[in-house]
Amino acid sequence: MLFQNIKNTICKGALSLVCLTFTVSCESFIEIDPPASDLTVDVVFADPKTVEATVTGLYSSAFISGNFWHYAPHFYGGMIADEIYARTATVFDDLRYNTYNPNIATYGLFWSNGYKIIYQANSIINGLEKNTVVSEALKQRYTAEAKFIRAYMYMLIAGYYGDVPLILTTTMSETSVAPRTPKAEVMAQVIKDIQEAETVLATVAMPTTKVNKLAASALLARVYLYERNWDLAILKATEVLAGSAKLESDLNKVFLRTSTEAIWKISSQNSNPSLIDRTSYAQMIVPSETGLPTYPNYTSLYRSFEKGDKRKEKWIGYRISGTDTLTFSNKYKQRATPADASLAEDAIILRLGEQYLIRAEANIQKGNLKEAVADINVLRKRAELPNLPETMTQAQMILQIEKERRAELFVEGHRWFDITRTGRADAVFGAEKPTWKSHAALLPISRADMESNPKLIQNPGYN
Incomplete structure (x- = not known):
């Protein structure tokens, strides 16, 4: 068991x-x-x-x-x-x-x-x-x-x-x-x-490499958003945005050890002898200078960025394979331990950029569209995109925040939760994957765990 x-x-x-x-x-x-x-x-x-x-x-x-x-x-x-x-x-x-x-x-x-x-x-x-x-x-x-x-x-x-x-x-x-x-x-x-x-x-007083008060407030903001408690999501995100973390103006610095945007991160400094100052994620995703990515991005992700979005330029890499262009996540860039210590990377679990989007989404759901647009535009400005107009409707803004979260938080572990929690899995994943079925929004419990505990009931669609 x-x-x-x-x-x-x-x-x-x-x-x-x-x-x-x-x-x-x-x-x-x-x-x-x-x-x-x-x-x-x-x-x-x-x-x-x-x-x-x-x-x-x-x-x-x-x-x-x-x-x-x-x-x-x-x-x-x-x-x-x-x-x-x-x-x-x-x-x-x-x-x-x-x-x-x-x-x-x-x-x-x-x-x-x-x-x-x-x-x-x-x-x-x-x-x-x-x-x-x-x-x-x-x-x-x-x-x-x-x-x-x-x-x-x-x-x-x-x-x-x-x-x-x-x-x-x-x-x-x-x-x-x-x-x-x-x-x-x-x-x-x-x-x-x-x-x-x-x-x-x-x-x-706790460092960002340990659980700290700001991290607790940031995670609460996320959970309140997931639970559709808009008022408390706004409250906690506002507390975090007023805290010690500061948004990095340079997209290339967001995922460095020195990032001022990090709220909670896991240090790679002397933690694993084979992965010093770099993340295992970059080692898996980022190809060698002459190699092709083993785990490329979906084409739809690459195409979802607006023209001129600097996140596409700074956070997406690409390789040419014949007539195809294969893209990959390049937020973390260090496949090997960098010779320059200033380029060391830690795994960032909570960061400030997400908090702007949490507060924006909660405000959209409450109908506070002007406040939501203001928060989204902070991140769009960093990406060198034009401001969103304040004339957008609530329905338009609900779809816009999904798009903004994809552009800012891609391949950081958010996308699955964002689409399933909003009831959009059939529309979004169904359009991308012909084999998609509604019950796939929940994973199955493995047969081994089911057999070890007779009181477990399998999720629908897997019996």
Whole structure:
């Protein structure tokens, strides 16, 4: 069963980090037999250094360059949407055409990797409840970080699967047979976790490479938008836009380590010996100077940019193959560790550009079109595009914000959520993919997970 298989993750992660071996992927941890008792967990939480290592390990297991959540929303999420496809690898055709097979493990990766991180977060939260070896301030901070990451994971897997088991414990008798929880309840817990994290982190100075108060507010703004709470989405986005992050005027600097736009990022500095100062995503997507892209963009993405949009020039690369032009995402540019340290890149998970679009979309839904146009025009100005007119109707603006989000946030893990949450999947993906069927807006639970938990019910269309 999933949680039985990963019970030892937190213990192994903490001890591995202390031994400076945390550059190994989290995948290797799941093969370890679970301990006969909770003695190992007790040992981990009995020493301040291993507690700190365990919290650091939560970031590493999830987001370190090369691990699943570092690239999955961009890579797999881009494939199941209409952003990238595998040029030669037919193994990804079922993602490209949304013809999912529950017997294939790929779709279960979102589920299993998501719950691995949730289990680690739960272990930290529960392990710190009565802990006396760290100060109260550190206990609150570590708990806030774990709750934020748990919320982030639940937001993602609920977006891919819909109803998912809401698990807040590490008790095997409960987790191994947990049924699916209505998505509304899961998202309510997501909001609760982020709110609690935000309150604690408001009193703590944290770098952008760690969960911080601004990141909590930014994620809340996104979740409120997804949940159609327009007023709170506007409120939180406004708080973030008034914060310390500043929009980069140079598009080439948005994804650098030095980016002033970054709200929350994962450092690639000395984190993975094989990927120093660069991201695994760039290594996967950006071709060599003479090679063709393995995962090019859909032609429709390239054609969706307005004439003169500098994002197309700065963030899209291309290669010529015979009579064809193959384009690829070039937001992250470093395939190898750059010789010039000023070109180092970190994986940016939350950035300021999104917040302008969150506030704009919420204002559009409320009918505040003048305010929405003003926010959109901030990003259009940076892209050297003309301002949108204030005479557009609400219906026109609803379609416009979809277009603006595509141009600004492409291949950053947003497109799938943007199209499915607005009920536009049939219209958008159906037009791009002849094999599209409505039920593909939710992924199937893998057969392995279904068989390990008899209380799980498969999503419609996959039985």
